Amino acid sequence: MVQAWERLRRRHTSKGKTVTRKADKAHMNRVASIGCILCKHLDLGETPAQLHHIREGQGMSQRASNFLVVPLCPEHHQGNSGVHGLGERGFYTRYKLSELDLLAMTLEKLYENIR
Numbered sequence: 069m070v071q072a073w074e075r076l077r078r079r080h081t082s083k084g085k086t087v088t089r090k091a092d093k094a095h096m097n098r099v100a101s102i103g104c105i106l107c108k109h110l111d112l113g114e115t116p117a118q119l120h121h122i123r124e125g126q127g128m129s130q131r132a133s134n135f136l137v138v139p140l141c142p143e144h145h146q147g148n149s150g151v152h153g154l155g156e157r158g159f160y161t162r163y164k165l166s167e168l169d170l171l172a173m174t175l176e177k178l179y180e181n182i183r
C-alpha cells in the first residue's frame with residue numbers, strides 16, 4: 069500500500085502534470101463516508117451524502133477541485149435549503165457558513181476519523 073502510494077507520488081512529481089486519479093478517488097470516498105457535514109452541524113445526525121465541489125465553475129482545475137469537495141445530503145446539496153438551491157450568498161445568510169467553512173469542517177472531521 070505504502071509502496072503503491074510512493075510510486076504514484078513519484079510519478080506525479082516527476083511529470084508535474086500527471087493527475088493522480090487514485091488519490092483523488094481515495095480522498096473523495098473518504099469525504100463521502102463522513103456523511104452530510106451540514107446535517108452534523110445542525111445536529112440532524114448521520115445522513116448519507118453526495119459530494120459537492122466547492123467553487124464550481126470558477127476556473128478551478130479538475131485536479132484541485134477533486135480535493136475541494138464537501139459531503140452534503142441531497143437536500144443540503146441540490147434541495148431548496150441547499151447550496152445550489154440557495155446560492156452561496158443565500159446559504160451564508162441562512163447558515164452563517166461559506167463554502168470554505170464547510171470545507172474546513174469537512175477536513176476537521178476527516179482527521180478526527182483518522183485519529
Ligand SMILES: [Zn+2]
Pocket residue numbers: 104105106107108115140141142143144
Ligand atoms: Zn444534510
Ligand SMILES: [Zn+2]
Pocket residue numbers: 119120121124145152
Ligand atoms: Zn454541488
